[in-house]
Amino acid sequence: MAKGKQAVFSRVLDDFFTGMAEMARFSVNVFREGIKPPYEFREVLNQCFEIGIKSLGLVSITGFILGLVLVMQSRPTMIEFGAGAYLPAMSSISIVREIGPLVTSLICAGKIGSGISAELGSMKVTEQIDAMEVSGTNPFKYLVATRILATTIMIPILTIYADTISLFGAFAGSNIKDDVNLGFYFNRVFEALHYTDMGPSFIKTIFFGFTIGLVGCTKGYYSKKGTEGVGKAANIAVVVSMVGVIIIDMVVTQITSMLGYL
Amino acid sequence: MAQTVVQEKAMAIAAGANPVIEISHLQKAFGEKVVLRDFNLSISEGENVVVMGRSGIGKTILIKCIIGLVEPDGGLLHVFGRDISELDHRELDDMRARIGFVFQSSALYDSMTVRQNLEFPLRRHRRKRISGTLDELVREALRNVGLENAIDLMPSELSGGMRKRIGIARSLILRPEIVLYDEPTTGLDPITSEEISRLIMELQTKYRTTSIIITHDIALARETANRIVFLSDGIAYKQGTYEELIHDQDPEIKHFFKR
Numbered sequence: 001m002a003k004g005k006q007a008v009f010s011r012v013l014d015d016f017f018t019g020m021a022e023m024a025r026f027s028v029n030v031f032r033e034g035i036k037p038p039y040e041f042r043e044v045l046n047q048c049f050e051i052g053i054k055s056l057g058l059v060s061i062t063g064f065i066l067g068l069v070l071v072m073q074s075r076p077t078m079i080e081f082g083a084g085a086y087l088p089a090m091s092s093i094s095i096v097r098e099i100g101p102l103v104t105s106l107i108c109a110g111k112i113g114s115g116i117s118a119e120l121g122s123m124k125v126t127e128q129i130d131a132m133e134v135s136g137t138n139p140f141k142y143l144v145a146t147r148i149l150a151t152t153i154m155i156p157i158l159t160i161y162a163d164t165i166s167l168f169g170a171f172a173g174s175n176i177k178d179d180v181n182l183g184f185y186f187n188r189v190f191e192a193l194h195y196t197d198m199g200p201s202f203i204k205t206i207f208f209g210f211t212i213g214l215v216g217c218t219k220g221y222y223s224k225k226g227t228e229g230v231g232k233a234a235n236i237a238v239v240v241s242m243v244g245v246i247i248i249d250m251v252v253t254q255i256t257s258m259l260g261y262l
Numbered sequence: 263m264a265q266t267v268v269q270e271k272a273m274a275i276a277a278g279a280n281p282v283i284e285i286s287h288l289q290k291a292f293g294e295k296v297v298l299r300d301f302n303l304s305i306s307e308g309e310n311v312v313v314m315g316r317s318g319i320g321k322t323i324l325i326k327c328i329i330g331l332v333e334p335d336g337g338l339l340h341v342f343g344r345d346i347s348e349l350d351h352r353e354l355d356d357m358r359a360r361i362g363f364v365f366q367s368s369a370l371y372d373s374m375t376v377r378q379n380l381e382f383p384l385r386r387h388r389r390k391r392i393s394g395t396l397d398e399l400v401r402e403a404l405r406n407v408g409l410e411n412a413i414d415l416m417p418s419e420l421s422g423g424m425r426k427r428i429g430i431a432r433s434l435i436l437r438p439e440i441v442l443y444d445e446p447t448t449g450l451d452p453i454t455s456e457e458i459s460r461l462i463m464e465l466q467t468k469y470r471t472t473s474i475i476i477t478h479d480i481a482l483a484r485e486t487a488n489r490i491v492f493l494s495d496g497i498a499y500k501q502g503t504y505e506e507l508i509h510d511q512d513p514e515i516k517h518f519f520k521r
Contacts, residue, residue, distance in 0.1 A: 122372070123371075123372075126369060126372075127365045127366070127367050127369040128369050128371055130363075130369065131363070131365055131370075131371070132371075133358075134331070134358055134361075135383040135386045135387065136355040136358060136359060136383065136386040136387040136388075137382075138351075
């Protein structure tokens with residue numbers, strides 16, 4: 001029994017370190033191949049469209065609801081402590097610093113990370129990646145570097161968009177019980193927000209985007225043969241990129257705090 | 263009738279064409295599993311070589327080594343007189359532009375239409391010049407395989423036989439000198455298989471290509487082979503024309519050809 005547990009533990013550790021090594025080797029290849037011309041600008045734009053535009057609906061709905069719920073949940077406590085006037089400031093700082101980037105990235109890890117992984121996995125299984133290589137195309141450049149670059153560009157943009165929508169959601173939430181003017185509300189929001197709130201938050205979304213793209217591509221590219229392997233790769237890609245996003249969030253928060261921005 | 267034509271061609275080739283593919287002592291293993299142990303083969307220009315053998319014996323690995331998708335562990339592999347292992351990325355791409363590869367699964371890009379699938383190698387192998395506009399070349403390739411009307415369809419809208427034909431059209435669009443077919447009739451009904459066999463022969467005659475055809479399909483081998491190589495235990499176990507192999511007394515060959 002103990003031996004069985006030991007074997008499982010050793011397999012989990014082995015999988016973990018193999019996965020980490022795979023990803024490290026993969027990122028080195030991405031940088032090495034990605035910086036060499038010719039560049040795949042058209043494919044990057046295509047992927048930005050796929051990743052960005054097609055995620056707008058989901059990000060809009062979740063962003064709006066998050067802002068709305070945040071204000072509705074916080075309002076009674078804030079009123080109780082006589083801090084109702086700080087509701088716009090509290091909601092905007094929470095949204096811009098933490099909730100917007102984290103929730104957008106987690107949603108994108110689920111939607112985009114699994115999509116990339118499943119797409120590359122099925123391309124691998126059906127020999128489309130080999131066919132691309134035979135057609136004079138470096139799959140690392142064309143499929144992997146472009147997708148990672150696209151997620152690195154689009155996640156920060158989607159986050160800014162989600163933050164904005166979320167602030168409108170928060171405004172709507174404030175208006176359910178109170179009567180708040182839009183101009184007044186956003187005046188209070190911008191009074192409360194500083195570059196030190198937005199800067200680190202924006203920078204961490206770049207890392208979130210890179211992680212989501214890297215994990216999705218690695219897991220898809222190395223997925224084992226067969227449809228079961230593709231499904232498993234997509235599943236692991238979601239879990240690993242979500243955990244990665246949360247760990248990066250923790251690290252960035254710690255660094256921001258050490259630099260005195262919190 | 264087809265057999266007479268291929269035999270005549272075999273005699274002409276034997277009379278002294280240059281070898282375009284030379285493989286000596288090729289080795290490839292995956293961990294403990296040795297796939298190619300000491301494989302030797304020389305293929306002359308214009309020759310049709312069919313490689314047969316049991317499943318999982320390393321036939322696909324062999325042609326993937328030839329096109330540089332799999333790196334051999336040892337041995338020499340010369341294509342058009344150049345050692346594949348010594349080519350840099352650019353030279354390998356140029357070499358690949360001269361070789362067509364028909365994948366077992368057809369490997370059509372799911373996210374692209376038939377037109378885009380056919381345009382892809384033309385756009386990517388930028389250094390290879392072929393006369394004609396993209397549209398003309400794509401339409402001619404589709405005409406060759408009798409599927410001109412499928413130009414705007416997605417791969418998901420095609421039947422298995424149509425996918426194979428489009429796969430063949432894509433691999434021939436760059437006018438390659440060598441075509442590697444990986445089980446071109448697998449999963450097809452006998453009638454469609456026969457059509458694919460006929461198509462391979464027609465295109466071969468039209469573009470004068472050299473071919474290696476990996477197959478288990480004895481009818482396809484009979485129709486197309488100038489020479490059959492039987493791969494077993496990592497070596498070219500037996501070679502000969504279809505007639506020679508069909509009458510061979512070796513138990514493994516007899517068993518394979520179900521005699």
